[in-house]
Amino acid sequence: MAENDSDRSSIKDPEQYEALRDEGMSKEKAARIANTSRKKAAKKGGNHPQYEDWTREQLYEKAQQIGIEGRSDMDKDDLIQALRSH
Structure with missing residues (x-):
């Protein structure tokens, strides 16, 4: 599905956003990174x-907060990997 310009109108660094999407990053994560100033991100x-x-329960709660699917079937290592790649 192609994105139109209105989908990206709030992206501060569209070039970085597109590069991150090309690497396979989710729209949400690419937007968060592209909207963070490079100076702030460097700190x-x-x-x-x-x-x-963290305990598995803490990891599960964090995964629930950000909407990671399949979290109930994940062990601690799976939750860590899912959180880091989200």
Whole structure:
């Protein structure tokens, strides 16, 4: 399905968005990255613990919040992989 210009009207860096989509990234993730300023993205993130330190239940709740399908059948490692690739 082809995207029209109105689908991308709020994308701040359309070239980066298209490159990310060409790499197979979801529309949502590509848009989040393309809409983050490069200066802000270059800064170190917060003190968020590694997913490996989370319980399966915590990972499941996060996956539920962002709408990862099939999460109920996933073990801890599967949830981590799904969260990182979302």
